[in-house]
Every structure is written in C-alpha cells, then in structure tokens.
Amino acid sequence: MADIFDVIADGTRRDILRLLLDRSTAGENGTSVSQIVSSLGVSQPTVSKHLKVLREAHLVSVREVGQHRYYSLLAAPLDEVDDWLVPFLDTADLEAEAAALVSLPEPAAHAAELVGRAAASAQHAVANALKKLPGR
Incomplete structure (x- = not known):
C-alpha cells in the first residue's frame, strides 16, 4: 500500500476526498464517477486513475450498481495523518x-x-x- 502522505499529496485526490466528504455529510450514499467529473471539471480517465489510487489506499469504498460505480469516503486511514499532525x-x-x-x-x-x-x-x-x- 502507498504511503498515505504520498496519496494525499496530490491536489486532485484531495479535491475528490473533500467532495466525497461534503456529499456524505449531506446524506448522499455514494457519489458516481460522472458526478465527480462534473463537480471537479476533470476528465473521466483522470478521475478514474485517482479513484484507483484512493481505493488502493483504502480511503474510498466502491459500490457497484449495474454499469455504475458509487464511491464513498473511508476516513480511517487519515488517522495516521492526524497522529502526525497534532504535535504541530x-x-x-x-x-x-x-x-x-x-x-x-x-x-x-x-x-x-x-x-x-x-x-x-x-x-x-x-x-x-x-x-x-x-x-x-
């Protein structure tokens, strides 16, 4: 698994995480790739590439419904960042x-x-x- 700091170092991945957080706070049960593409104005291949990295780091979960995939935030791996950051x-x-x-x-x-x-x-x-x- 990639180092969590390497994963969140990328601005697009942080934008995706923020979007998923905002949507989950609003009561959404997953966000589709097309919704992420539309909200961030980034190409679908780019979003898919970043979602793969986030999946491998266990920062997002995916739910498949037919041809569609819905992503949700899994914030637990960010505890490592929190542990490192608190003393600062x-x-x-x-x-x-x-x-x-x-x-x-x-x-x-x-x-x-x-x-x-x-x-x-x-x-x-x-x-x-x-x-x-x-x-x-």
Missing part, C-alpha cells in the same frame, strides 16, 4: 480562533479550549487503542 498544531492559534468564535471572557475561553483539546485527544487515543485490539 499551535495551541496559541487555536485558542485565538476559539476566543474569536465564542464571546467568553478570556479565562473561560482558555479553559474551554483546554477542555475541548483534552477531550479530542482522549477520544482519538481511545479510538486508536481500540483499533489495535486483537480481533478488531
């Missing part, structure tokens, strides 16, 4: 963004940000630990 996040920037979004007094906004980051880190650690259990 600048907490000062995140705290400033949180404070701008919520009009809490500075000490309360800071406390809320710390609690939120701790909860997200704990959730991520538990999810990764569960994935490593035998039989899962």
Whole structure:
C-alpha cells in the first residue's frame, strides 16, 4: 500500500476526498464517477486513475450498481495523518480562533479550549487503542 502522505499529496485526490466528504455529510450514499467529473471539471480517465489510487489506499469504498460505480469516503486511514499532525498544531492559534468564535471572557475561553483539546485527544487515543485490539 502507498504511503498515505504520498496519496494525499496530490491536489486532485484531495479535491475528490473533500467532495466525497461534503456529499456524505449531506446524506448522499455514494457519489458516481460522472458526478465527480462534473463537480471537479476533470476528465473521466483522470478521475478514474485517482479513484484507483484512493481505493488502493483504502480511503474510498466502491459500490457497484449495474454499469455504475458509487464511491464513498473511508476516513480511517487519515488517522495516521492526524497522529502526525497534532504535535504541530499551535495551541496559541487555536485558542485565538476559539476566543474569536465564542464571546467568553478570556479565562473561560482558555479553559474551554483546554477542555475541548483534552477531550479530542482522549477520544482519538481511545479510538486508536481500540483499533489495535486483537480481533478488531
């Protein structure tokens, strides 16, 4: 399997992943190749080539209905990217963004940000630990 960072390094593949994420968030049950071609304005052979790479990296699943194929996002392999990226996040920037979004007094906004980051880190650690259990 290709390195996940090599797979997502390509802008077209990132665009496809974003499109699949947006459509799944909107409740879509798969996106056809023709919908991807139409949305991104990229040729069908190019989209098919990139979908093959994404399939091999287990970032998308495919459902076949007759002659049509419908693709859906499988975000689990992106956990490796998340694990690598988290240490690089600048907490000062995140705290400033949180404070701008919520009009809490500075000490309360800071406390809320710390609690939120701790909860997200704990959730991520538990999810990764569960994935490593035998039989899962």
